Amino acid sequence: MAGIYPFLNLIARPGGGWLSDRIGRKLTLTIAFAGITASYLVLSMVENSWSIWLVVGITIITGIFSQAGSGAVFAMVPLVQRRMTGQIAGMAGAYGNVGAVTFLTVNSLVDYNQFFLFIGIVAGLVFALILFFLEEPKGQIAETMPDGTVQMIDIK
Numbered sequence: 001m002a003g004i005y006p007f008l009n010l011i012a013r014p015g016g017g018w019l020s021d022r023i024g025r026k027l028t029l030t031i032a033f034a035g036i037t038a039s040y041l042v043l044s045m046v047e048n049s050w051s052i053w054l055v056v057g058i059t060i061i062t063g064i065f066s067q068a069g070s071g072a073v074f075a076m077v078p079l080v081q082r083r084m085t086g087q088i089a090g091m092a093g094a095y096g097n098v099g100a101v102t103f104l105t106v107n108s109l110v111d112y113n114q115f116f117l118f119i120g121i122v123a124g125l126v127f128a129l130i131l132f133f134l135e136e137p138k139g140q141i142a143e144t145m146p147d148g149t150v151q152m153i154d155i156k
Helices: 004-023 025-043 052-080 082-109 112-133
Strands: 140-144 150-154
Touching: 004 025, 004 052, 025 052, 025 112, 052 082, 082 112
Parallel strands: none
Antiparallel strands: 140 150
């Protein structure tokens, strides 16, 4: 089981970025976070009576949505400010690690059902923020170059 997750990461994370490039970043993030929210809420209801294969399947689906969401987040990075893509990508990765530590801390304080419920609620809040506040640029964005000139960049 542990070997499945890194393999999913190799496929789903670039897949989330690829999907963002094809159908749009906001739509991809919306789909990913709807899946993340739903799958973690389902995991919060797991009981001993559930089939191990069902739980493993839900966990795999959760991993696919989570990693695709990560790829979609990184697809947003160049839209912040193109010449600072490396810095912004580094910050996105760093905040992801802060989130991981936060969730691990919560995991150490509550039982697993509460932990998955917590993740589902947080994902639901992020899902709502994406739906109501994320505006994906369309057409062109302006970038001020170091010499003060303005360059228009096509957004696809």
